[in-house]
Amino acid sequence: MSKPKIATCWLDGCSGCHMSFLDMDEFLVEFAQKVDVVWGPTVDPKEYPKDVDVCIIEGAVSSDxxxxxxxxxxxxxKILVSLGDCAVTGNVPGMRNALKVPQLFERAYVENAAVNKRAPNWGVPKHLPTARPLHEHVKIDAWIPGCPPPAKAIHFAVTELLAGRIPDSTEYTRFGK
Ligand code: SF4
Structure with missing residues (x-):
C-alpha cells in the first residue's frame, strides 16, 4: 500500500511554525517511515504533485x-491544514493592514532603513492590499493555532490525520499560545 503524500508550505510567515514542526524530534523518524513528504521547504522537489493527501501551510496570504x-x-x-496564527488569523503579517501598500513600502524601506533608503522595484511579488488568513481565500479543513503552535499540538494533529480523522487541536493549543 502506498504511503500518504504529505506536503508543507511556507507563505507569509517567519518559519517559526516549521521550526516547531521539526521540534517533534524523534516522532519525525516515525513520521518519515509512515508518509512520503512530497513538497515543501524541508525537501527538494520543485513541482507540487497533483494528488497530495495533506498539505500543512504556514503563513498568511500577502502577495499574488x-x-x-x-x-x-x-x-x-485533499486536506489543507492552517498551521499557526498567521495562517489562521493573519497575525503578524496582518499588522501591516492599516497601511496602504505604497505607505508600507515607504515605512519599511525608506523611513526605517539606515542605509540604501529605496523601495525595491523588482524581485518582490506584488503585494495584495491586506494580508489575510488562508480560509478567506480557499476552503481549509483543519486549524492548528498558536504562535508557533507547540510541537505536541502538531504531533497530535498529524497523528489524527494519519488515522483518517480531522484533528481538533484545541486541547493542545490556542491563539497566541
Ligand atoms: S504563527 Fe508565529 S511562529 Fe508561525 S509564522 Fe506566524 S509569527 Fe511565525
Missing amino acids: EDLHKLEMIRSRT
Missing part, C-alpha cells in the same frame, strides 16, 4: 504569489 500558490495547492490536495 502567495495566492497563486495557495489556489494551486488547494486544487491538488
